[in-house]
Amino acid sequence: MGVVTRLCRCIPGFSIIAWVVLAYLALGDRIPTWWASAPGSKGPTQSVKHLYGDLNHLTVAQILYITYSVAAHLLACLGFPLRLIWAVWHMTGEIKSANFEAAEGRLYAESEYSDDKSSQHSLSVKGMSDGPLSRASTPRIPGYPEQPLEPVIHAIILPSYKEDIDTMRETLSVLASHVLAKPTYDVYLAMEQRDPDAESTATQLITIFSNSFRNISFTLHPGDISGEVAGKSSNVSWAARQLSHNYVDTESRKNCVITVMDSDTHLSSNYFLLLTKFHRENQPEAATTLYVTPIIFDRNSHAVNPLVRVADIFWCGAGLSGLYKGSPICIPTSVYSLAMTLAGEVGGWDTGPDSIGEDLHMYLKCYFASSGQFHTKIVFSPASQSNVSSDLKGWRGAATNLKARYKQAMRHMWGSLDTGYAVEKALQIMWKKNDEKLSSWLSRASDPADRIPRWVTDSNLNHFTPPNIYEDVDRPQRSSFSKMGLIILFHRLYEAHFLPSHLTVALLSAVIYTAYVPPVITNPILLWSFGFNGTLRLIGFILFSVYLYLYESYHQLCVCSREDEMKRAGLWERMQGGFSYRSWRNNFMDYCLMPLTGTMFGTIPAVMAEISHFWTDQLVYTVSAKPTLKRELDKVADRVADVLA
Secondary structure (H helix, E strand, O other): OOHHHHHHHOHHHHHHHHHHHHHHHHHHOHHHHHHHHOOOOOOOOHHHHHHHOOOOOOOHHHHHHHHHHHHHHHHHHHHHHHHHHHHHHHHHHHHHHHHHHHHHHHHHHHHHOHHHOOOOOOOOOOOOOOOOOOHHHOOOOOOOOOOOOOOOEEEEEEEEOOOOHHHHHHHHHHHHOOOOHHHHEEEEEEEEOOOOOHHHHHHHHHHHOOOOOOEEEEEEEOOOOOOOOOOHHHHHHHHHHHHHHHOOOHHHHHOEEEEEOOOOOEOOHHHHHHHHHHHHHOOOHHHHEEEEOOEEEOOOHHHOOHHHHHHHHHHHHHHHOOOOOOOOOOOOEOEEEEEHHHHHHHOOOOOOHHHOOHHHHHHHHHHHHOOOOOEEEEOOOOEEEOOOOOOOOHHHHHHHHHHHHHHHHHHHHHOOHHHHHHHHHHHHHHOOOOOOOHHHHOOOOOOHHHHOOOOOOOHHHHOOOOOHHHOOOOOOOOOOOOHHHHHHHHHHHHHHHOHHHHHHHHHHHHHHHHHHOOHHHOOHHHHHHHHHHHHHHHHHHHHHHHHHHHHHHHHHHHHHHHHHHHHHHOOHHHHOOOOOOOOOOOOHHHHHOHHHHHHHHHHHHHHHHHHHOOOOOOOOOOOOOOOOOOOOHHHHHHHHHHHHO
């Protein structure tokens, strides 16, 4: 690891130390002087006051401290919550509109693929103009073409490491219920070789869902590749390198969209209907587009510890805050899709320690590799997630859940390594050095045949030359970065990786100072800043309460839409108890727990992670505890198969 890379990864940690030192230089000299000069006294005497000179004079350190502490409070207590309120309100309205748009897409998809319900889709539009179910005999849907189009293939990567098979089976059951599943879904179960049950689990799932998708296969990521760290990004990278060889010609790559999701994520059919529509309509921009979607914790939030629930509500809000029309920076959270051509152009997913936050890291990689010229589009169909949970009851269960959520928060905050990655890339731009080679994505594979997924049986594929979509080529020089875009990007990184710890330092320094130093010997401007920051924190609490109130409507819309879809798919009976409803009356405690939750799952893990980066960038990857669904999922799978038959 180079010196620059090591220094860049430690920038958040350096900022904490610098902020603590500045606070000490600005405030620390008064506390020992006061106690040494007037031990045991309740207030300063005239003989003590003369020791401090002109109280109206501010030192350079105090000026910097006041300026930065007020600016940080303005950003954290006004700027961010106001943007979050706007985003959640806007998102709720857009989801309602998107539901109607997806309904039209569903009618089009059902008519387009209606003659392939009982057999595997051939991916050919030939023959669809004949017969009683041809497009010529179906009603014209406004906004959709009269003639069938080339299908958009969805390569869905489902990474898993020691995940419960019932959880994965339910996720696949939801995917299998989609109208586009059989004709256009290529599902890749990205398993880890380190998991002793990986192959048997994948084989069972493929057997159950073999007739539910266009194709379903699994990849087995080796755990001993030099330079890689265990985690979602390295697993996805391996799976993507394998699946790339199943889309050999230019047209198939152009019409393929890769979707990365978690093994417990439930995506609505609306997501893929809208994704298909966007990818078809936005040519040629679609070739360089990354699609993002909000998340929602609406499966078991009613059954988890309130601290865990509130932490996940604000994790959801962190992603929501950048997802509104016109937002120049739309960072994905857990679930996202991108054109295969874009994945190839940027060199795929990284596998090093700084890629542990794989969603943000991939976004940054696309951003810098394309000079900020790639496109992002919001898919207004939230991804349903589960809160961390366990089967234990009572105080043991609560303690286990809190511990699991803290570990998850630690992994999230470990992603502050991405700030160093972004700074290093920005420095490369300034120095006009770009030493990242696109061929590195495929360099570790020893033989093309070893990377062919198991369901490929065409022997000719064992002899073809791997497609050159990832090799070094002379690409046209892109236009320069947008300065405003870079500013907003680093502002979002600052909000995520700096503000939580910096705000806490500002609060603690003010509390300690005012507890030991009386106002009479405090500079009036410094004293004003303490009061002003306190007022901003109160306003921030009120604004975050408004966000929670608006979140109730967002949550209600999402869970109702998902429950309605599961009823239509015939899965609702086996998923009862998996729909969490909220109301501000029943969840009033959530509002009161906001400050404590922010400290437990925001500030503390952020400080721990950023200080740890001084000596290591390695984090032991652990799977967060998720609810084990005790349902008759074999019957669920059978019901899905009956619906599709």
